Amino acid sequence: ESMGLKSSEYFPLLPRKLMFLNDDQMLLENYHVLCNYGIARVKIGKIYKEAMEVFRYDYGVLRSKLQAFEEMGLNQSTIIKVVSSSPYLLIGDENRVFHEVLKKLKSAGIEYGWIEGHLLEENSYNWSHILELLCLLSKMGCSKEQLGDLICQHPGLLFEGSGNMTFWLIGFLLKFGSTVNDMHSMFLQFPQVQVGKFVCNLRQCFHFLIEVEMEVQDIERIVRSHPSLLGSCSLKKLNSLLANLNTGKKRLCEIINENPQVLKNWVMGLRVKQLPNSRGGSRMMKIKFLLDLGFVKNSDEMNKALKVFRGEGGELQERFDCFVNAGLKQEDVAEMVKQAPQVLNQSKDVIKMKIDFLVNDLGYPLSSLVAFPSYISYT
Template identity: 55%
Template sequence: MFHFRKLRLTFTFPIFNFSPKTHLKPSQNPRFLQTTKKSPILQPEKKFTPTTIREAQSALLEYLHSTRSLQFTDADNMCKNSPFFIQDLLSKVKIRKDSVSDMKKSISRYLCYHPINEFEPFFESMGLRPSEYVCLLPKDMIFLNDDVVLMENYHTLCNYGVPRNRMGRIFKEAPQLFRYEQGVLSKKIQAYENLGVAPSTLVKIVTLSPCLLVGGVNVQFVKVVEKLKGLVAKGGSDWIERHLLDCNWGLMLELLCLLGKVCSEEQLGDIIHNHPCVVESGGTTLSLIGFLLKFGLSVNQICLVFLEFPEIRVDQFLKNLRQCFLFFNEIEMEAAEIGKIFQFHSLMLGSSTLKKTNSLLCNLNVGKKRLCRFVEENPQEIRNWAVGRKVQPLENTNEDQISKEHKIEFLLGLGYVENSEEMKKAFKLFRGRGTELQERFDFIVEAGLDYKVVRDMIVVYPQILNQSTDRINFKIELLVKEGYPISSLVNFPSFLSYTPGRVKLRLSMYNWLKDHGAADPGLSLSTVIACSDKVFVKQYVNRHPSGPRAWQDLNAQIHFE
């Protein structure tokens, strides 16, 4: 058993000999003074001079080539392109201050007695950082020449023209390329050359997509090259080298086949030559074609779009089209009218980014219905509403003037004084034409309320009439169906301004609570509707143990409908 009392700690303090010339300051303690004589060994620094690094590279090159019998080009590349390894090597070698000129000898002497793991500078020279190649180091060898298969495939790629410093990506993405038996990798490369792929093209594609050499010949890639040969004046391989070095060959083949059905061979050649971005984008272009087909564009119209494609990216073009569709939907344009505009103005719609709908309504100083009619009659004006352009308000028409007069007449009928401040404020609050406002007012009266009562409700809360008669009718029917008399609107007119989903959820939950004895049957309409969801859940829903669950179920059911 270990006893702490048997532990003996011995502290040894240095003995200092002070000569008569030694002078101590009052604040100095002789126990912490250092000797004036410095050690002849310099501690390694984190940064080394270029001369020191060159000497280390020269010593490592001589070791790898002469001692370890690596090919000179391999050894030279490893020495010049492994800065982390060189730094680590220098930090391990003790160099005397008076023998800096013998740096190379010191490193050579160190290497003779401390064999290195040659795979470390080898992987680093391939473009990998230490953190990337540490998991790739073999566990049972440290000398490169012991891995004959690796070096043979490495030399095959080097001799073919693959840059040595780009092979790290190949090793990470397709390590099986370096495990092929003798001659297999050369045959795979030769197979693509026999199919007409230029060596320079194949080198660049293999560097970016090394999986091309895994397994059998990539038929999709070969078919893409074959199709482009007959469409591009300078040959398919050269065009691929400039535009399609990193792409999904399956999607590319599908796109070329689809464009071949949509366009003639001459037209497809013009698209590839003049607008290569259409073909480069692959999957995005396929999405664009599908988007245009949904709006009824014919194959000839789609072909014309690509022949006159603007100088922007395909993904941005598609994004602009979607923004325009969202705009048409928000101003409540009919589907047939949207289709007509897309069929005849797709190029214009996709060439620039449209402003947001709320911004346009404000800047144009119009309502949704008038803007919708204006766009249907003048679709070319949309180009003037792009982001970055100043939008001018639309001019008033005779129809607008008539609507304004009807609106004033309606307000006068409610009891407002003409040209008064109250009337000006109400004019801004009421949205819609005067005839529409009168129609909505009459609808509420016909629902069972007195004319004067409805007039007082509108004066207190004018936003009621900013909704269509269909929405007003839905809320009134729901109110009566859930057990409230229509007279409840007199004290709570803002009920008609709440969303149908909120109204249905609150009233349904309140009835559930009443059926389960968790809520008083006489709660006012404003108490049930006006409070926030958080307050309603806390004060009413949580009164019953199953209340939260019922609330979630009703919420999901109503939003699903």
């Protein structure tokens, strides 16, 4: 019990052929090695429970295991935390994977002292999973500097469930068609939210969109395009929200489709105002924008564009200007919008990124967008 174990835990662990524990010299020898190294007695029970083999080591073996951690560059207090949280690292060459994690973090500019500050002795860590996650983030395109910044700002990505939450998040987004570049961008803009809470919010928002009876393709588009937004929002219950907004599911779907950012106004803790009776203001702005581009009022072209457009009316001009500022003529961009109005559904940052990729990475001339504007809509 003094080693931190409950009677229900230590009873099955008691040696059956001994009357007194001091009859097992190796057990006591290794116990004293751990105590003398500075590991609190109440933490040794976990080591005994999870790595009993340690207490059968011959003289000097356990001390050499601890010394191996020192040779990795860790100080004593960090080693105590590592061993207390992951006793299995003292068995065989299990510390080899841990050493690889250290080297990965070191190359990303993360000092070993930072690791000590984010380990919890009461938790257990799967360092193989953590190493896999670090390698995966690197393969996604994170530079060493980006990886270091990401982990320092969001240590939970690695340490919450040994990265299991992050693996779940990646798998979830892949199911919705997110690309490696999409996820790379999301991680670089990851909000100041614990990864477990982020995942919980994301799942809640996904179920909210299902409850509101949104079309499957629209749900996929929103999840793929706005994961950071969804992961940051703890939404109110749907029935409560519908009552407070004084609206129905159909109109709610339309509002979310037009501007997913509106979800930020419906989170727990914020007062929700009733929706205005008319959405004519935004629609009139869109109509004016299209008329300025040369669309004929009430024409099939205009009606098609109005159905396709997402976002506030005022955002369309800003997105249009992105193409002009990149070097295209206004009349060419107007023609692009007539051919593929969905090009203005992309955010300004996404438009700039895709133009840069087309010109600088793929080597196509900017003018190729005029003939093939749908490129901007591809993920």
